[in-house]
Amino acid sequence: MKSFGYAAQSKTSPLTPFDFERREPNPDDVVVSIEYSGICHSDIHQARDEWGGSIYPMVPGHEIVGKVTAVGSNVSKFKVGDLAGVGVIVDSCRVCENCKADAQQYCVKGAVETYNKLDYTGAPTYGGYSNNIVCHQAYVHTISPKLDLAAVAPLLCAGITTYSPLRHWKVGPGQKVGIIGLGGLGHMGLKFAHSFGAHVVQFTTSESKIDDAKKLGADEVVISKDAAAMAKHAASFDFILDCISAPHDINAYLGLLRLNGTLCLVGLPETPLSVAPFSVVAFRRSLAGSGIGGMQETQEMLDYCAEKNIVADIELTSYDKLAEAYERVIKGDVKYRFVLDNTTL
Numbered sequence: 001m002k003s004f005g006y007a008a009q010s011k012t013s014p015l016t017p018f019d020f021e022r023r024e025p026n027p028d029d030v031v032v033s034i035e036y037s038g039i040c041h042s043d044i045h046q047a048r049d050e051w052g053g054s055i056y057p058m059v060p061g062h063e064i065v066g067k068v069t070a071v072g073s074n075v076s077k078f079k080v081g082d083l084a085g086v087g088v089i090v091d092s093c094r095v096c097e098n099c100k101a102d103a104q105q106y107c108v109k110g111a112v113e114t115y116n117k118l119d120y121t122g123a124p125t126y127g128g129y130s131n132n133i134v135c136h137q138a139y140v141h142t143i144s145p146k147l148d149l150a151a152v153a154p155l156l157c158a159g160i161t162t163y164s165p166l167r168h169w170k171v172g173p174g175q176k177v178g179i180i181g182l183g184g185l186g187h188m189g190l191k192f193a194h195s196f197g198a199h200v201v202q203f204t205t206s207e208s209k210i211d212d213a214k215k216l217g218a219d220e221v222v223i224s225k226d227a228a229a230m231a232k233h234a235a236s237f238d239f240i241l242d243c244i245s246a247p248h249d250i251n252a253y254l255g256l257l258r259l260n261g262t263l264c265l266v267g268l269p270e271t272p273l274s275v276a277p278f279s280v281v282a283f284r285r286s287l288a289g290s291g292i293g294g295m296q297e298t299q300e301m302l303d304y305c306a307e308k309n310i311v312a313d314i315e316l317t318s319y320d321k322l323a324e325a326y327e328r329v330i331k332g333d334v335k336y337r338f339v340l341d342n343t344t345l
């Protein structure tokens with residue numbers, strides 16, 4: 001199938017128009033005409049090969065929403081014209097214990113990511129900065145028409161990546177929960193933790209984001225550069241979600257966990273973080289991590305958002321401003337997720 005989008009040709013080249021082929025739909029496939037695509041910081045890490053192993057040309061984008069334009073003969077979940085969403089993975093083995101436990105992102109065979117991966121036939125995958133996508137129905141999600149479609153796009157990565165750990169660690173009423181970094185992931189983590197009934201403290205390096213953090217649901221906001229403000233929260237948190245995209249001192253946050261508290265990393269800085277043993281040995285603390293979420297769990301999150309009227313706060317942008325959007329994301333200067341409008345493709 002003929003497709004077109006924007007691709008990085010190398011780790012130093014800007015994204016430019018790119019024509020490519022997608023597979024013809026198989027009986028279990030859904031074809032989605034993409035209307036909006038969120039810009040995740042992972043797109044930037046990978047386009048610039050900050051994690052290593054990037055495959056070029058690369059069409060980034062894994063926060064995809066649009067309309068179904070064709071379905072294979074086995075597809076019952078969708079019909080032409082339905083709204084649909086695709087997130088970070090487009091395939092997995094479907095038979096390993098993790099796939100069977102709705103943890104396809106941890107597939108033992110290795111899940112196939114939406115871009116910057118080879119699928120099980122060895123063909124490169126291309127993401128959402130493009131006009132369409134072909135995807136097995138098991139990895140395509142139903143989207144409620146109740147919500148603003150552009151603002152739903154970021155739920156497919158930023159949404160599920162924060163929802164999943166908050167659910168896994170059973171965040172709820174009576175708990176003190178911290179969210180570190182008010183970016184795309186952080187602002188969704190803040191909305192969910194608040195919605196689940198926890199007392200939420202937002203950590204930020206940006207004084208300009210204090211008022212927004214409160215509007216988004218923070219009970220308290222701490223400027224993380226202020227050592228005295230940090231010290232006031234020592235050993236008091238049940239759970240902290242670390243959404244920072246760049247290297248930082250994690251010990252400063254581990255020290256804020258109470259007995260048996262957990263700090264979960266979702267941010268993926270390009271270099272290792274150093275952990276002082278005393279930071280975790282004291283108060284029997286846990287340092288954990290979490291990647292996106294399972295397919296059923298992603299649908300559960302989308303349905304929860306439709307019920308509670310939760311979407312991302314977005315800045316719509318156009319393909320001719322991609323380079324500028326990337327620079328602004330790196331500076332932490334976006335409120336709070338860029339979404340590409342495909343009418344500009």
Ligand code: NAP
Nearest residue numbers: 041042181182183184185204205206245246267268291292
């Ligand atoms: P983002 O929108 O750029 O947000 C990152 C935030 O981190 C910034 O807004 C800023 O918040 C803070 N920050 C940035 N540089 C910092 C620094 N040097 N020191 C302290 N704080 C800093 O990024 P995102 O799209 O939310 O993604 C965040 C990270 O999660 C990325 O590494 C991304 O690759 C990763 N990710 C992981 C998964 C997963 O499955 N685990 C999924 C998606 C993304 P303040 O201005 O509030 O300080």
Ligand code: ZN
Nearest residue numbers: 040042157158
């Ligand atoms: Zn992402």
Ligand code: ZN
Nearest residue numbers: 093096099107
């Ligand atoms: Zn599997």
